[in-house]
Amino acid sequence: MSDKLVQVKDLSFTYGGRMVLRGINLEAHRGQVVAIMGNSGCGKTTLMRLIGGQLKPTQGQVLVGGQSVGELSFHQLHGLRRRMGMLFQFGALFTDLSVYDNVAFPLREHTDLPEAMIRDLVLMKLNAVGLRGGQHLMPAELSGGMARRVALARAIALDPMLVMYDEPFAGLDPISLGVIGNLIRRLTDTLGMTSIVVTHDIQESLRIVDYVYFISEGVVEAAGTPAEIKASELPYVHQFVHGEMDGPVPFHYPSSTYLADLGFAQ
Amino acid sequence: MIEGLAHLLRRMGARVINSIWRLGMASRFLALTLMYSGTSFHRFHLVIKEIFNAGVLSLIIILVSGLFVGMVLGLQGYETLQTYGSEEALGVLVALSLVRELGPVVAALLFASRAGSAITAEIGLMKATEQLSALEMMALDPIARVIAPRFWGAVISMPLLAAMFSAMGVFGGYLVGVVLLGVDEGAFWSQMQAAVDFREDIVNGVIKSAVFGVAVTLIALFEGYDAPPTAEGVSRATTRTVVTSSLSILALDFVLTSFMFRGE
Numbered sequence: 193m194s195d196k197l198v199q200v201k202d203l204s205f206t207y208g209g210r211m212v213l214r215g216i217n218l219e220a221h222r223g224q225v226v227a228i229m230g231n232s233g234c235g236k237t238t239l240m241r242l243i244g245g246q247l248k249p250t251q252g253q254v255l256v257g258g259q260s261v262g263e264l265s266f267h268q269l270h271g272l273r274r275r276m277g278m279l280f281q282f283g284a285l286f287t288d289l290s291v292y293d294n295v296a297f298p299l300r301e302h303t304d305l306p307e308a309m310i311r312d313l314v315l316m317k318l319n320a321v322g323l324r325g326g327q328h329l330m331p332a333e334l335s336g337g338m339a340r341r342v343a344l345a346r347a348i349a350l351d352p353m354l355v356m357y358d359e360p361f362a363g364l365d366p367i368s369l370g371v372i373g374n375l376i377r378r379l380t381d382t383l384g385m386t387s388i389v390v391t392h393d394i395q396e397s398l399r400i401v402d403y404v405y406f407i408s409e410g411v412v413e414a415a416g417t418p419a420e421i422k423a424s425e426l427p428y429v430h431q432f433v434h435g436e437m438d439g440p441v442p443f444h445y446p447s448s449t450y451l452a453d454l455g456f457a458q
Numbered sequence: 459m460i461e462g463l464a465h466l467l468r469r470m471g472a473r474v475i476n477s478i479w480r481l482g483m484a485s486r487f488l489a490l491t492l493m494y495s496g497t498s499f500h501r502f503h504l505v506i507k508e509i510f511n512a513g514v515l516s517l518i519i520i521l522v523s524g525l526f527v528g529m530v531l532g533l534q535g536y537e538t539l540q541t542y543g544s545e546e547a548l549g550v551l552v553a554l555s556l557v558r559e560l561g562p563v564v565a566a567l568l569f570a571s572r573a574g575s576a577i578t579a580e581i582g583l584m585k586a587t588e589q590l591s592a593l594e595m596m597a598l599d600p601i602a603r604v605i606a607p608r609f610w611g612a613v614i615s616m617p618l619l620a621a622m623f624s625a626m627g628v629f630g631g632y633l634v635g636v637v638l639l640g641v642d643e644g645a646f647w648s649q650m651q652a653a654v655d656f657r658e659d660i661v662n663g664v665i666k667s668a669v670f671g672v673a674v675t676l677i678a679l680f681e682g683y684d685a686p687p688t689a690e691g692v693s694r695a696t697t698r699t700v701v702t703s704s705l706s707i708l709a710l711d712f713v714l715t716s717f718m719f720r721g722e
Contacts, residue, residue: 273597274597280588282588283589284587297596
């Protein structure tokens with residue numbers, strides 16, 4: 193089997209007549225943490241849904257473990273998803289289930305394991321994210337960072353080969369943010385899985401990932417290792433890394449000239 | 459003028475097309491729900507949990523309303539029957555009004571506002587917080603795992619709630635008629651027993667409430683599933699559930715009644 197777990201080839205996606213993604217090429221190798229970055233609304237989340245098979249490509253292909261995701265039957269897709277985990281932006285925990293039952297959920301649904309073994313597995317996963325002590329809490333009692341750690345434990349419950357993270361750092365305090373970042377790195381290394389992180393948190397990502405793809409306006413604008421990205425002179429990457437106000441991504445929403453709006457133009 | 463008229467027609471047309479489109483979507487949704495109901499019966503505890511949520515939690519409002527509706531029927535019926543000197547027929551009046559009409563209809567209206575709105579809000583929020591997406595990514599179908607158990611839970615609860623509403627109503631009529639106003643107890647019960655037909659009255663009432671149950675539940679689930687995943691979207695969907703299901707109940711009641719009771 194090839195070393196490339198995820199391959200995206202010439203992928204285009206049209207939604208409501210608008211080209212959201214145009215000819216994207218991207219790869220994630222086994223054991224890597226790959227970041228997909230870009231400003232809000234650039235098509236990052238759409239790309240992740242395409243990899244997970246929730247959307248079908250308009251053109252091109254998404255290969256996961258050698259299978260073309262867009263062409264799988266319902267059952268094949270479900271088979272593939274059992275080996276994928278996903279961490280949603282705000283955790284997406286089931287609000288009527290406790291922390292313990294949330295993590296046990298995929299195990300109970302997809303395996304016939306006896307309850308004693310499920311208990312051991314759940315406690316192992318919760319221990320890995322540091323929340324074994326919080327197993328009896330309900331999702332409403334968790335802070336944002338804790339909810340995301342529980343969701344992470346749930347995402348890795350079935351020991352997936354690939355885990356995708358939708359904005360895992362959004363809205364977290366610096367401590368929680370560091371914890372999540374470290375967990376992504378550590379779990380990827382110890383469980384031998386592959387991680388794809390969709391984010392716009394540049395500093396945290398550059399610290400933990402192996403490779404970065406920048407997406408802007410639906411195309412891959414730049415790609416490279418964190419060191420290459422930091423040294424990049426590409427105007428878009430420079431603006432993004434340094435958080436500059438104006439640049440290739442303009443400050444002003446497209447408009448006629450200011451003078452014309454004020455009535456001074458001829 | 460012509461321009462304005464054309465605009466009005468166009469808007470009306472768009473609304474009609476949109477309504478038909480949604481009706482089609484809802485039918486497809488119902489078909490999918492029935493198709494994916496296997497899990498619900500295979501793992502019946504999922505349905506039992508929803509019977510608790512939709513049925514047991516609606517009990518208080520159903521029972522109290524039933525009691526009061528029955529008591530009011532007792533008072534009003536006594537007033538009218540007394541003028542003809544036939545207050546013994548009070549039991550018949552109370553029982554038939556409840557079993558044939560008020561039980562199924564009022565219980566369904568209450569059910570729509572108590573359980574229907576809760577279902578819509580729950581599904582809408584599950585969608586907004588990506589819980590349905592999370593299920594999909596765990597290789598589970600949200601229709602099979604979330605929608606179908608709620609559908610069967612509510613559909614099973616509705617006729618039971620309507621029956622309890624009627625029973626409570628009859629008891630309320632008895633309290634007012636016999637205990638308070640002094641109608642003869644033997645006549646009250648025996649006339650009721652003689653006049654209420656099992657097939658004609660009770661079975662038809664149960665059929666009505668089952669039909670209302672399917673309509674209310676389908677509307678509630680579909681509105682939630684179809685709601686835009688925002689706070690405003692969920693609140694509008696909840697409102698629409700109550701309005702649409704109430705109107706559907708009343709319209710369906712007319713249609714069903716015209717088939718069931720033709721005064722032969």
